[in-house]
Every structure is written in structure tokens, then in C-alpha cells.
Amino acid sequence: MSEDQEKSLDCLMDWVTVTFKTNDIDKILRDILCVSDALEMMSEEIEEGNGILGYEHKMTFFGIQIDYTVTKTEKLNQGSMLTMSGQACRTFASILYAQKRTWFSFFQDCIKSGGNFTRLDLAIDDRNSEPYFYISEIEEKAHLQEHDTPLKQWQTIGMLNTYDDHEEHGKTVVYGGRTSDVRIKFYEKNHEQASQWGKPAHEYGIWNRTEIRLRHEKAKKAVTELIRHQDNTAFTKSLLHYYIRFIDRKEELAAKDCPTSPFWTAFLGDVSTIDLSTERESESFERKLRWFVNQCAQAFRLIYEIDEKEGTSRLNYILENTELDRKHRKIKRDYLRNLHNDHIAKEMESLD
Template sequence: MKPPASNTGVLSSFESYLNPVVDWVQVTFKKFKIEKIIKDVLKLEAGFFTKNDFGFYGYKYSYQFNDILVLYNGDSDVSGMGVHLQMSGKGCRQLDFYLKAQQRTWKDFFMDCFNLETKCNFSRLDVSIDDVKTYFKIPQLVKKIKAGEIVSKFKYSYNFEKLKNSDGSNAGTTLYMGSPTSNVRFRFYEKNYEQAFKQGVEVEEIGDWNRYEIQMRNENATECAKVLSRDSNILYVVKSILNNYVRFTNKSDTDKYKYRWKTWRNWERFIEDAGNLSLYIRPEPKTFEDTYRWLIKQTSNSLKTVEIIENSLGINGELIERIMNSANLKPQHYEKIVNYLKQKSQFEDMEDSLPRDIEGRS
């Protein structure tokens, strides 16, 4: 099976004005080997994939089938990084094709991820809506924000306007909500201008086309994937996330409280009957195991460098000791220590996280 040469994931305006798209997937499995991921999650033949002696994100090797990438460290995964599946926008469009051939949906894909490994981790998940009716223009949203006619969980928005040097005319506006480092970020842009540039045609030939993207990372991405494993209505899910984070309004001259302002009609018609889907997850307390894995991944090279210098100078342990002495442990650090030590038989009688209790036992 081969994916179509060009598949934007968008139906014609006669078939659908709003088309939801899963646009990027990155998920890690810790307990299963690469063949299991390909067979039980992607449900493809391992023979379709090409093995590469290189990887990304710290992985040593990779298997690749078109734009579907599976990263791993071989049989000896001492770092515990597991197997990482990545599908870019193109990879997701290709999986669209295979899912239809398999008589599966994206709901089935996400369900299979969690059925294989309950605690699989989605480090990135992008979902979007292609709007070929254009309920509003992106510059209108920018104008609303500048007028203060927005209620949002995001502190800031950023807009970029592409201009033609020949005559100074607009060649596409992009609006971001949320910072590049946040776990949830929106991007609204005029995709018709993007496609016109790629195809070398006038934007009028493309017609109206906006894209509204949601980029999620880590626990927020995982939470959204869980929702999508239970709900096949991707459009409703995407709208509900948008509705939870932002609302465009009409300014009231008689009421100073923005949350009571009426919703802007264009936005109201677009959101329609969507709910409010919060992706907030209360963070679980960090454990010693989390700290240990982080040390291996982030500081092992630096500590090894210090050790080699100490051995070369014949001052074994002096530099490391200075590093240790500069630490300033807080209550949460002692709590982490106690929670770990209480798992060991010789420390079962530990009753609290007092520093002197721990130091006295060291």
C-alpha cells in the first residue's frame, strides 16, 4: 500500500466546511519492543520499514516507512528510553490512508496505544481544524485582541503578517496564542496563502482556507490522546479545547467585567455547541527514580568530565565534594528521600522526613 501523492486531509467545500486533522504525533512506549509497536499500534508489516543506523532525540537507531519513524536503542536500552513513535504532518496523512485501508479510525489508533501500554507518554500531539468556509478572517482576530475583546487563559498573543515587497499587500497573517515553551499553544493562520505560494498560483485560485492548530506537549498531549481514545468526534474535541482557552467578545460600554461581555457572533457560530475541555493535569510528586533518570540523561557527561579531571590531577573527589556541599535541600527533597528509603527494609521504621533523621542514618 502506498499513500496518495498529495493528501491535505481537507474535503471540498461542498462536502465539509470544517475538517478536523491529527497533524503530529510523538509517543513513547517503555515496555515493548519495536516489532510490537509496529504490529499492534500501527498494524503494519515490519518488512515495510527500512532500518537505519542512526536516530534522533538521543536514540541510536530508527525504522522508517515513508514519514512514519520509530526510534529505539536496540536490545540493551540501559537508559530506559523505550521506543519512540513519531509522525509528522505528512506521516499523519499517510497513516490516515492506512487507517482507512484497515477499517480503523484515529480513535482506534489512540485506543491501541493505551491498550498496549496504559502509561505510554505522548510528548507531542497536534490537532487542527481546516476551515474552508472561514467563519472569520485571521486579521479580524488580531483586531479583536488589540481592542481587548478577548477572554483567554493565555497571557499573550503574537501575530505575524507576511507582506509582498512589490506592492506591500498582505500575503498571509498568522496568530499565535501561548508561548513557544508552553504545553498548550494555538496557531491560527491563512492556509490559502501558504498553499498559493507552494503551488505558484494566485490565492484566489485556492479560495478561502484557514487552519486552526493546537500544539500540545507532555501531560497535556497525553491527556488529549486519552480523550481521543474515547471520543471519535475529533472536531468536537478540538473545538472544546479552543472554547476552554479562548473566547472573542464584543466590548460593552456599561460592564467593565470582560467575562460578562457577549461572545462575538462569528466566534459563537464557529464554536457552536462545543463543550469546555480542560487539559490541566495536577502534577504528581517527583520521585527519586525520576531524579535518578534525569541525572543519567542530563548530567552524566558533565559528572564524568569532572571525574576525569579529578583523576588526572590526583584530587579524587574534591571537585565533586564541592558540588555536593553547595546543595541546599528543601523539605520536598527530604520527602523524596524518605519515600524512597522507606521502600527498603532497613528504613521501614522511618516516620517523617526530618533532615536530622536522614542525616543521622547516613
Template sequence: MNAWVQEFRKKRLDYGISQSKLSVALGISRQYLNQIEGGKAVPPDDTKKVMEEILERFNPEASLTLLFDYVKVRFPTTEVEWIIKEILKLNIDFMVHEDHAPNNYQESYVIGNIFIMASDDVEKGVLLELKGKGCRQYESFLEAQGRSWFDFFQACMSVKAVMKRLDLAINDMTGILSVPELTRKCQDRECITRFRTFKSYRSGELIRNREEDRLGMGNTLYIGSLKSDVYICLYEKDYEQYIKFGIPVDETPIKNRFELRLKDDRAQHTVEDLLYRYDLETTVFSIINYYIRFIDRDDTKRRADWKTNIRWACFIGENRGKLKLTTAPEPYTLDRTMNWIARQVAPTLKMVLGLDAIRETDLLNEMVEHAELTKKQKKILEQEKASIEEVILM
């Protein structure tokens, strides 16, 4: 028995998958799989690669990760400093303060990708917005505070905060899902759902709708209306990372991303359920199972009796380990600003350097020497210099 067969069989047994179940996923007979594992049949190299990829979908350790990817909360108070200190537990002295804000709010406090907007109108209250990077940054603060997302949401609910939006992301690390296949199933009615609409976009197609103005998300599937309180977005994360950062598709750890996007009442009920159960996986997949199920066509039966698709069954919990909340704390960096400088400012600076060389002058250094930083720029430098212990409050 060669090394590849031994490794493959050991993994299958470690993952607790029977030959019968795996052979169905592979699309081959159990007898043929048994012959391969017994060394009596030798599959081609490209078949071996496909077998490895499909087996890895059953890996209970690394197949899926679950995390918060967007949090928007409104606090019914005008006491913005109190919210920052007592709920977020951050030092307001390190925040950039501006006398304007989006959404008709009067002022804002910002630290990195964490945005807090305030108003004198108690109906508008204080609004906290954490997008993807903001969630990762706040996780680094939560970790340093010895708190969790559960603790944070409990603190929010204790002051009768209102959830405005909550995005939950499930990262598919091994290709359990296939966005093109699920798109086809939507088109062929191999999908039982409470949603009335779906939209799909091919790789590289420009998407224009509210916050989705992105180029290069890979194949993307929206299920449900973007105007409703709940909808689903699936897209090829590996392709997105290739377009944005040039990371080869086969080197990207996340293959696909499944996002459950909840607004207003749905977001509120989800957080309440989460705090009741204290089990994010149960909360999330109960919502998914309520709204959608992908099936395989069987014209000998009624559509309602068609079997759940094997990939989808694995995704929602069959043959995989228990999912827990994943955190990926990241400190805020000025990478985005530096990238903008590299694209927009650096060519002009290079031209000034060229002029200095031609004229034998020192214009660039003189401009930098006489430049005055704004209060915002000085505060950003303070943020960069501060340790996480200085920024958080215990």
C-alpha cells in the same frame, strides 16, 4: 428578482440562517438585507462578493474540517518489531533500517514520512513520530487496514503507551476566522483566556523557535507559551500555500488553519477523553472553550459580560453543522527528494552533459552506470514499487 438574489436567498435558507443573524454578520440592517433579497436594493459588485464570502461562513457542509496533524507516542517496550507489526500493522521488511536515530535513540525504522525510533533502554522505549505528511500517509494505511484513528489510539492505550504530542488542526475553508482581527482583539484585551502570553508575526516574517523555523506562513498568531503543555497557533494557510507552491490565494481551498498543540499530560488526557466520548469535535472544542473566548467591546458592561464575537461564535459551533473527523489519506511520494535533485543536483548534471558535448565523451552515462546504490536507496526503491497491500498487515 435577478439570478444573483435568487441564488443568495436560496443559500441563506439552505444554510438555515435568518435575515437577522446574517445582517449582524454582514454589518447591515435587517431591513436593508430584506430590500436586497426583495429586489428593491441593488448592492455594488464588491459588496456582493463580501456578502457571498460571509454567507459561506455559515455553510454547514464546507466551513470547517478537523484532522490530526501531529502524533508522537512512546511505547514502554524495547520490542520495536512487535510495535510495528501489532500496533502499526506494517510490514517491517519494507522499512529503511538505520543504526542511528535522533533524541539519543539507537536505531530507526522509516517508511516515507513515518518514523519509528528504538532504544535498549525501556525508559526510552519505542518512539513513533508522525508529522503532518506522516499522518496523511498513515491514514492511507489505516484506510487499507479497515481501521480508524480511534482504533489506532485504542491499540496504543492497550499497551500503556504514553502520548508525547498531539496536534489537532481545524481548517477554515471559508474565512470564518480572521487572523489579523483576532490578533487585534488580543492586543485590545477583547479576549478572555487562561493563557498569559501571545505573539503575532506579520506575513513573510521569519519565525525562529524550535520546529517553527518557517518563512511565509502569512499572518500568524501564537496564543500561550510554546513551552507549555498546550498552546494555540493560527495562521493564514492560503498565504503559506502561495509562498511555498505559487498557488494563487483565491484558489487555495484552506483559508486559515487553527492548530491546537498538546504535549505530555494534556496530550494523554485528550486521547483518553477522545476514546471515552468517541466524539472528536466535543473533545477539541471543550479544550478550546476552556482556554479562550474572543469578545466584542461594550463599555456599558463589565468585560466578563461582553458578548462573544460573532465570527468566534460561528467557529466554536453556533450556526454550523456537526464536525466530524476528517481524513485525507496520501501515499508517500519522493517529491521532496526530486525537488532537492532539481535544485541541487540537476545543474551539475547539466554541466556534465555540456562537457560531454564539448569533449565528445559520455561521462554522465558512465558515472550512472558505475554508481552503486546504498542499502537505503535500494529499500526506498522497494517502497516505491510495493503496493499498499504488501506494506500493511491485517
């Protein structure tokens, strides 16, 4: 067996966010997490408007978090959001094992209950004494632009770890922007852990992590593909194969025609590519609303509260002096037309 074949890699879920239209927490605990008898659940009140994305309450269970809304009004009916960060994913993996379930069956249970996946992070850990590659190699490839990728942005980030009057510097390379639906991150996990706990990085040994973060439609499609493939490692490598390729630059050749760097071929192995491309979502009221909530809600609330305190009307002035352009008038017409058609359909159903 060759040295490369003897090397082991750990592939893991590193972040999961799924939303549900229901705020029936008992249903989520019983049918999805299957921990309905867990007394460790703690509920925490959140002031209205100040919780994450406006949710009123949250419950936590070993780091697994459920944000939900109790109030049901025409304007506020958000349902619930289940979030597992990295450590919570590790905990839940143990729970799934004890329940004789898998991540794939958990994903299926979420979908059966109307779940909508909005974020999924997958990670590969290389803790071999001789890793497939060092993060410094990725950093050099990035600076030399020896990569072939559809991701438009990349950056290198330094990590500073101080302990006992000593300093260590870790490396991170990120492809994709902060708001991109696909983002790939290469970093020295040992330095991150060392910084967190105030220890030297060598105590953690070699620990390189490759993460791929998927959001919105990419996350939703990835879950569907994971259920179909039933193989975390092969699926994650296939995604990496599609979204980035490190190359050995040949001056006379375009990046797409350059040979793949041997370390990247060895790391990925013999995998096919998986494309998570979906048809581009058309401009819609729902899409605009989602963008507004994610990007503008805090500023909107700030202006509103200052107007309330000062007795001013900046917000009204902005609204009264903003006219919809042709594109936004079309979005309004389409939404109202669909709403009207839905009402007619419901009236027809009531006559049957």
C-alpha cells in the same frame, strides 16, 4: 439552510507522539501500526547521544518515525518513541481507512501496549470562499485584548513568501508559550504552503487553519477523552471553547462578562466545554529528570565534551559546589524511600 450551516470544516490529527517502554519494533509494527509486512521500512543508524532525545536508531515509513534504543543498560533504557508529523498523520489516516480502523482504535491499541502520549495536535481547516473569520480579525482581537483565555502569552508572527520577484505576507497568531502544555495557533495555511513551494498564495484559495497543541498530561487526557467521545470535530471545538473566547469589548465589563464575538460563536457552533485540567503533579525525581533531559541535557553534554578535550573538570566543580536546598533534599528522601519500599515489596512477594 443558512450560509453558516452550509460552510464546511475539516478536522484532522496534525501531530502524534507516543512513547513505549519496549524497544521491540516488531511489536510496534505488528500490534500498533499493523504494518508488519511493510518492506518500505528503512532503518537509519544514529550516533549514540546525537539522536533525538538520545535514541540510537530510527525507522521511517512514509514519514511515520520510530526512534528507539537497542542498548540496555542501567542508565540507558529508553524504549521507543513513535512520531507522526502533519503529513505523516495524513498518510496514516489513509492506512487506517484501508485497515478499517480509526484514530480512536489506534489510540486504544497504543494504550493497551503501554503507550504514553506526550504530544497531540488537532487542527481545523476552513477553506470556504467566505470563511468564518479572517486571521486579520484574530490579530486585531489579540492586539485589542478582546479575548478571554487562561493562556498567559500571545504573539503575532508575519510570514514572508517570495515568488517570481514578488512578496506576500501571511499572518499567524499564537496563544500560549513555546513550552506551554496548551498552545493555540491561528494562521493562513495557504501562505505557508505558498512559501514552501514558491507559489502565489491565491493558487491555494482561502485556507485558514486553527491548531491546538497539547503536551504531556494534557495530551494524555485528550486521548482518553477522544476515545470516549469518538468525534474529532466536536472534541476539538470543545477544547477551543474552553481555552479561548473572542469577545466584543464593553468598557464597563470584565472580559469574562463581555459577549462572545458572533464569528466565534458561529465557528464553534453549539458545543460544550471540555476541561483537560489534571491535578498538579507534585515535585518528584521523575519530574525533575524529565525537565533535565528536555532543558539541560545539551548544555550538560557540551560541558562534558569540552572537559574531556581540555582535561578540565568544570562539571565536577559544579557538582561538588552545589548543595541541595530543602525542597530538593525532600525530593531525594521521597524517591529513595519509595525505592526502598519497592525493594521490600518485591522481597515479600518472593516469599509468598
